[in-house]
Amino acid sequence: MLTVNNLGYWYDQQANSLFENVNLSFAPGESYAIVGQSGTGKTTFLSLIAGLDKPKAGTIELDGKSIAKIGLTTYRQRHVAIVFQSYNLLTYMSPLENLMTAMSITRSSHQGDKKYAQSMLRQLGITDEQMTKNVQKLSGGQQQRVAIARTMCCDAEVVVADEPTGNLDEKNTAEVVRLFQKIAHEQGKCVIIVTHESEVAAACDHDYRLAHHLFTVER
Ligand SMILES: Nc1ncnc2c1ncn2[C@@H]1O[C@H](COP(=O)(O)OP(=O)(O)O)[C@@H](O)[C@H]1O
Numbered sequence: 001m002l003t004v005n006n007l008g009y010w011y012d013q014q015a016n017s018l019f020e021n022v023n024l025s026f027a028p029g030e031s032y033a034i035v036g037q038s039g040t041g042k043t044t045f046l047s048l049i050a051g052l053d054k055p056k057a058g059t060i061e062l063d064g065k066s067i068a069k070i071g072l073t074t075y076r077q078r079h080v081a082i083v084f085q086s087y088n089l090l091t092y093m094s095p096l097e098n099l100m101t102a103m104s105i106t107r108s109s110h111q112g113d114k115k116y117a118q119s120m121l122r123q124l125g126i127t128d129e130q131m132t133k134n135v136q137k138l139s140g141g142q143q144q145r146v147a148i149a150r151t152m153c154c155d156a157e158v159v160v161a162d163e164p165t166g167n168l169d170e171k172n173t174a175e176v177v178r179l180f181q182k183i184a185h186e187q188g189k190c191v192i193i194v195t196h197e198s199e200v201a202a203a204c205d206h207d208y209r210l211a212h213h214l215f216t217v218e219r
């Protein structure tokens with residue numbers, strides 16, 4: 001269980017805080033959408049959850065242990081996987097090499113297991129031919145599926161995604177959302193997706209809205 005306790009954040013040059021006294025919990029095996037207008041602080045919130053930045057107030061705990069205590073570097077390596085709008089794959093590598101590298105860096109329990117990486121890519125509709133080509137030869141939808149396969153190969157129990165369908169068409173969006181649901185329900189991971197697309201939010205198990213410096217639970 002990931003919990004945020006009295007979380008607050010502001011950028012030093014801003015007059016008001018982005019959010020304050022946020023108390024939320026995110027359970028394993030469930031998916032969460034975070035919605036809200038542009039500029040409300042959704043990406044900032046996700047960067048705190050992902051251990052990329054430190055809160056100005058409050059704490060974030062994973063299974064009762066603060067991520068500051070776990071150490072942000074260890075937390076980022078072992079416990080959290082990130083999916084970006086722009087895929088962020090290693091562009092000079094193939095899909096298979098991207099997965100093998102991620103499993104090695106994160107010291108995944110599947111580290112070195114090429115067959116496992118291949119089976120993840122196949123499950124996500126990447127063909128044997130595609131998985132050994134340079135990733136830049138793949139379409140946007142295919143690259144995002146590789147980025148999702150990469151999170152599935154790592155042991156990270158928390159998966160966060162920032163506008164993961166922002167560059168995708170309707171068909172690929174639906175497919176990507178289905179895969180995130182699978183990661184939550186079949187792999188038992190905690191999936192947190194920032195989105196401005198109502199169809200994406202509606203497909204998640206829970207829907208949190210950030211507005212006027214506060215989070216509200218819509219569903
Ligand atoms: N590194 C930064 N330094 C200063 N202000 C920032 C920085 N990043 C974002 N902001 C500001 O903080 C607010 C929230 O940004 P962000 O978290 O990206 O919102 P969202 O993802 O909801 O669109 C915006 O007003 C943005 O301009």
Ligand SMILES: [Mg+2]
Nearest residue numbers: 042043044162
């Ligand atoms: Mg954003």
